Amino acid sequence: MLTEHDIDNLLSIDDFGIEAVYTPMRDGVSFGVNPVFFGEGGADDFGEGGNTSRVINIIFDSPFQVALIAGMNIEAVAPVATCKSSDIGNVRHGDTITISGTRYYIVGVHPYSPGFTMLILSLENEK
Numbered sequence: 223m224l225t226e227h228d229i230d231n232l233l234s235i236d237d238f239g240i241e242a243v244y245t246p247m248r249d250g251v252s253f254g255v256n257p258v259f260f261g262e263g264g265a266d267d268f269g270e271g272g273n274t275s276r277v278i279n280i281i282f283d284s285p286f287q288v289a290l291i292a293g294m295n296i297e298a299v300a301p302v303a304t305c306k307s308s309d310i311g312n313v314r315h316g317d318t319i320t321i322s323g324t325r326y327y328i329v330g331v332h333p334y335s336p337g338f339t340m341l342i343l344s345l346e347n348e349k
Contacts, residue, residue, distance in 0.1 A: 233279035
């Protein structure tokens with residue numbers, strides 16, 4: 223089983239990770255316009271009324287996919303971000319993550335393995 227230290231190493235920008243800005247949406251309102259890093263606070267920083275945008279490390283992938291639907295090939299790109307579960311607190315559909323200046327909406331949340339969560343992303347808010 224991976225330790226917290228192992229997870230941090232995998233997501234390190236010195237290895238496979240890149241920095242992204244995670245912003246929760248609450249009642250349709252984005253909290254924290256500017257990225258603010260809260261340090262060791264973890265998910266507790268996601269309290270009501272607090273500035274909740276934060277910089278997190280992720281592994282970003284945007285694989286090309288082809289699906290056969292009704293006898294037709296449908297081509298698509300399916301962006302995903304894998305992150306440390308404790309970095310995103312109570313993530314919800316409609317929250318956003320900004321990666322290299324591009325804002326993505328979170329449209330799927332999947333626990334990936336102990337300590338990791340895979341976020342399915344879209345350029346459009348499907349909420």
